[in-house]
Amino acid sequence: MSQQFPALSETQKRDLHETALRIVSPGRGILAADESVGSMAKRLAQVGVENSEENRRQFRQILFSADDRINSCIGGVIFFHETLYQHTDHGVPFVKMIRDKGILVGVKVDKGVVPLPGTCGESTTQGLDGLSERCVQYRKDGASFAKWRCVLRISDTNPSKLAINENANVLARYCSICQQHGIVPIIEPEILPDGDHDLRRCQYITEKVLAAVYKAMSDHHVYLEGTLLKPNMVTPGHSCSTKYSPEEVAMATVTALRRTVPPAVTGVTFLSGGQSEEEATVHLNAINNCPLSKPWILSFSFGRALQASALRAWRGHKENEKSATEQFIKRAEVNSLACQGKYSGADNCGETNPRIYGSYHTY
Numbered sequence: 001m002s003q004q005f006p007a008l009s010e011t012q013k014r015d016l017h018e019t020a021l022r023i024v025s026p027g028r029g030i031l032a033a034d035e036s037v038g039s040m041a042k043r044l045a046q047v048g049v050e051n052s053e054e055n056r057r058q059f060r061q062i063l064f065s066a067d068d069r070i071n072s073c074i075g076g077v078i079f080f081h082e083t084l085y086q087h088t089d090h091g092v093p094f095v096k097m098i099r100d101k102g103i104l105v106g107v108k109v110d111k112g113v114v115p116l117p118g119t120c121g122e123s124t125t126q127g128l129d130g131l132s133e134r135c136v137q138y139r140k141d142g143a144s145f146a147k148w149r150c151v152l153r154i155s156d157t158n159p160s161k162l163a164i165n166e167n168a169n170v171l172a173r174y175c176s177i178c179q180q181h182g183i184v185p186i187i188e189p190e191i192l193p194d195g196d197h198d199l200r201r202c203q204y205i206t207e208k209v210l211a212a213v214y215k216a217m218s219d220h221h222v223y224l225e226g227t228l229l230k231p232n233m234v235t236p237g238h239s240c241s242t243k244y245s246p247e248e249v250a251m252a253t254v255t256a257l258r259r260t261v262p263p264a265v266t267g268v269t270f271l272s273g274g275q276s277e278e279e280a281t282v283h284l285n286a287i288n289n290c291p292l293s294k295p296w297i298l299s300f301s302f303g304r305a306l307q308a309s310a311l312r313a314w315r316g317h318k319e320n321e322k323s324a325t326e327q328f329i330k331r332a333e334v335n336s337l338a339c340q341g342k343y344s345g346a347d348n349c350g351e352t353n354p355r356i357y358g359s360y361h362t363y
């Protein structure tokens with residue numbers, strides 16, 4: 001078998017690994033604030049705010065202007081293209097504001113989910129065209145890591161082998177392109193929570209998907225130490241009638257990871273996937289306390305579960321901005337505890353803290 005070509009140099013590998021480690025250094029996770037314009041429309045509509053460029057900027061400013069309390073909780077922020085070039089009210093670039101806190105900047109580089117012909121309603125993700133050039137530009141503009149989201153669905157017949165393999169392959173191609181440009185790729189093969197499947201079926205599918213992802217990573221010579229995995233937690237489908245404890249969710253999740261994710265992978269940063277803010281935190285805490293050996297850092301890369309309270313507090317009103325920022329800081333702090341298994345405030349998983357679920361979630 002021939003050697004990998006072109007190989008990364010030892011210096012490139014070291015830099016990628018150090019970047020990945022910094023993002024998930026102890027107690028730190030990722031704020032996913034890279035909702036596309038279309039996803040922001042849905043978020044802002046929930047609180048009666050018009051989806052204008054200025055309102056999107058205002059809401060991102062609320063998150064990014066959090067004080068130094070977040071520096072020990074957040075290691076990376078994922079930006080959408082538009083946000084990467086926006087500024088605060090006082091003209092400071094958002095990228096500078098985040099980097100000045102010692103937080104790394106990431107960017108969503110995929111171009112969205114598209115139908116995968118030949119399947120029953122499944123998808124792949126586009127965006128490889130021009131990716132190399134975008135990586136060069138984004139790196140110049142301050143980004144050190146990237147995200148690419150693929151989506152898989154569970155039904156009696158899905159995900160198909162075709163969808164599993166196609167999405168694994170496109171994720172691996174994205175990773176190898178990013179790494180050639182010194183950008184740490186976050187690998188996101190999200191299995192949607194839609195459906196009435198139970199915990200066991202979600203675990204089984206998660207294992208099949210992750211096994212295919214890491215086979216493709218090997219085929220494409222991806223340097224695993226210079227990557228982060230962003231998977232779903234293993235949870236029952238939203239319409240499943242059986243309830244499971246956080247410990248059961250944690251055991252299913254860690255078991256699936258242990259069977260499929262090489263120990264060389266630097267960190268696993270879970271998406272929240274429409275769980276309530278509290279539920280996502282409690283599950284992350286239980287995952288970190290799961291009594292199985294766990295060779296990776298297990299942290300968060302939450303979108304909705306870090307932003308929902310802040311959005312509800314803001315509702316587009318200037319006078320609410322400070323309290324909205326405080327809500328975000330509170331979620332960052334509890335998730336920082338949870339990724340160290342030290343969260344003990346699990347009190348309100350119920351009605352007052354609703355799931356943030358939209359069916360067949362797009363991003």
Ligand code: 13P
Pocket residue numbers: 032149188271272273274301302303304305363
């Ligand atoms: P949620 O945490 O809202 O699921 O989103 C995270 C994300 O970045 C999805 O791509």
